[in-house]
Amino acid sequence: MIQGKREGSSMKRAIMVGIINQKQDEVKIKEFMDELAFLAETAGAIPVKRFTQQLSRPDSGTFIGKGKAEEIKLFVDANKIDLIIFDDEISPSQQRNLENLFEKKVLDRTGLILEIFAQRAKTSYAKTQVELAQYEYLYPRLMGMWTHLERQRGGTGTRGGAGEKEIETDRRIVRKKIHLLKEKLVEIDRQMATQRRNRGEMIRVALVGYTNVGKSTLMNLLAKSDVFAENKLFATLDTTVRKVVIDRVPFLLSDTVGFIRKLPHQLVDSFKSTLDELREADILLHVVDISHPGFEDQMKEVKRTLHEIGVGDKLIITVFNKIDAVRTGEHEIHRILKNENEILRGDETTDDVEEPKPISLDDLKKSWIAKLFEPCVFISAFTKENMSELKQLLFDTVKSMHIERYPHQLPF
Ligand SMILES: Nc1nc2c(ncn2[C@@H]2O[C@H](COP(=O)(O)OP(=O)(O)OP(=O)(O)O)[C@@H](O)[C@H]2O)c(=O)[nH]1
Ligand SMILES: [Mg+2]
Incomplete structure (x- = not known):
């Protein structure tokens, strides 16, 4: 548990670590680290400092190079750091080695996202989904846990002892738990599928998009409902469905969990019902936060995920939200007002010196x-x-789709 506040202690102080390579240059890593810091804050931690390292191939033992690891260790000890968060996925053995070195908790982006989901899950369905994802994340990490614990206690770490058996028992319990949770989810998925079938012949519209772009705010506005929205990542974990009527044309609108770069695959698998909601939708409203400097990357990530779950060729309406917060001179947005020729001539550099203005x-x-x-x-x-x-x-699209699908029946 990251959120120290809940137990009455002070907030956990965290540092973040990212690597620069061919895939993620210095500009990208800044954006990824901004997002990681936001994730850490959402989980209830205080981001204290960022470390980056140029590294084409991660170290098999400690992910980052030994020298960097030593530098971080000094900082951790001198600055009362409780938590070290890696932006990239680290293997269970790298995580153990790093925890041994720092003598503090080490997490990667996946572990952090799972932690947030666990804190935020409210309904028993979301809780079950998150619990399953957490056990699946934990399972390979139980391997060799005994030698790890033994070393911490100053023991020899020889295999075959009572502790090793204990870990094997733990692994068996976790396997059993995973099996039971999966069975429970199959049952819930069945109930959800029945509920979806009972919704009749209304056209279905689903809000999709990166996390924190304003999906729930838009849902509340369109459906005059009261869905939880706030400036944190993953405010929404459960799907909400509302009937919306525009000028006597009714349709169903659903609000779903937001996407993020490197969404843990355990979560994608366990959020099956949420994804089924998207699979069964007729129209996807792709909500984009156009005021975010990396909105194009976020759009690409959403499109990639949509393709991955097999809904990439549905009718998509892109909704560029937060136009009140758009300013010129911001990273990618400054190209919006320019045509390609101007960009090729390099005119866009003038924006950098101008005061940012609303668009x-x-x-x-x-x-x-x-x-x-x-x-x-x-x-x-x-x-x-x-x-x-x-x-x-929305009115025009839903109406023409309805007429095409049910030509003999006009409900409006
Ligand atoms: N400036 C501005 N802020 C907005 C706008 N729409 C939403 N927000 C804010 O953006 C934040 C996120 O809004 P949500 O509706 O919770 O976003 P979401 O996409 O549902 O987020 P998740 O459920 O976490 O994936 C909130 O603080 C909203 O008040 C907008 O048009 N302009
Ligand atoms: Mg939401």
Whole structure:
């Protein structure tokens, strides 16, 4: 448990570690580390410092190089650090070696995301899903745990002792637990499938997108509902479905869990019902936070995940949200108002010295983004700007889909 606050103690102080290589350059790693810091805060920790290392191939024993590991160890000891978080996946044995070295808890991005999900799961369904994912993450990490514990106590670490047997018993218990949780989920999935079938012939629209882009805020606005939304990652873990009526055309709108870079595959597998919601949707509303400097990467990650779960070729309407917060001169957004020729001439550099300015709705509509991601709409769920265009687009799309599908029946 990261969140020290709950037990009445002080917040855990964390440092973050990332590596720079061919796949992730210095600019990318800054963005990834920003996100990791946000994840750490969401989990209830205080990000104190970041360490990066240029490394083409991770060290098999400690992931980062030995020298870097020593440097971090000195910092950990001198600054009362409780937690070391790696942005990349580290193997169970690397995690153990690092914990031995630092004498502190070591987590990777996957472990951190699982921790957040565990803290945030409210319904028994979400709890079961997260518990399964956690056990599957834990299982390979129980291997050799005995030698690890033995070394910490100053023992010899020889195999075959009572402790080794204990770990084997633990592994058997975890295997059994995984089996039971899977059975429980199959049963819940069956119930959820029946519920979905009972929803009748209404067109289904699902909100999808990266975490924290404003899906739940938009859901509340469209369905006049009260779904939990806040400026933290993974505010939503359970799918919510509401009936929405626009100008007498009814449809079902669902709000789902947000995506993130390197979403743990254990979670993707265990959130089957959430993903089924997307599989059975007729229209996907891909919500994007256009004020985020890395919004294009976030869009790519969402599209990649959608393809991975087999829903990539559904009708997608892109909803660029948070236009109230868009400013010129920000990382990728400064290209919005420029055409490609200007970029090739290098004119965009002038933006860097200008004071960042808001970008108007008209300018956004005329931008290359509007053409590239058709059909799309620019809105602010916060100020409600241009919500009428989104509603009109939804109305037209749902209506024509309904007429095409049920030509002999007009419910509106
Ligand atoms: N400035 C601005 N903030 C917004 C807008 N829409 C939503 N937000 C804020 O963005 C944060 C995240 O909103 P949510 O609706 O919880 O986002 P979500 O996509 O449901 O997030 P998860 O459930 O965590 O995946 C909240 O603090 C909202 O108030 C907007 O149009 N403009
Ligand atoms: Mg949400």
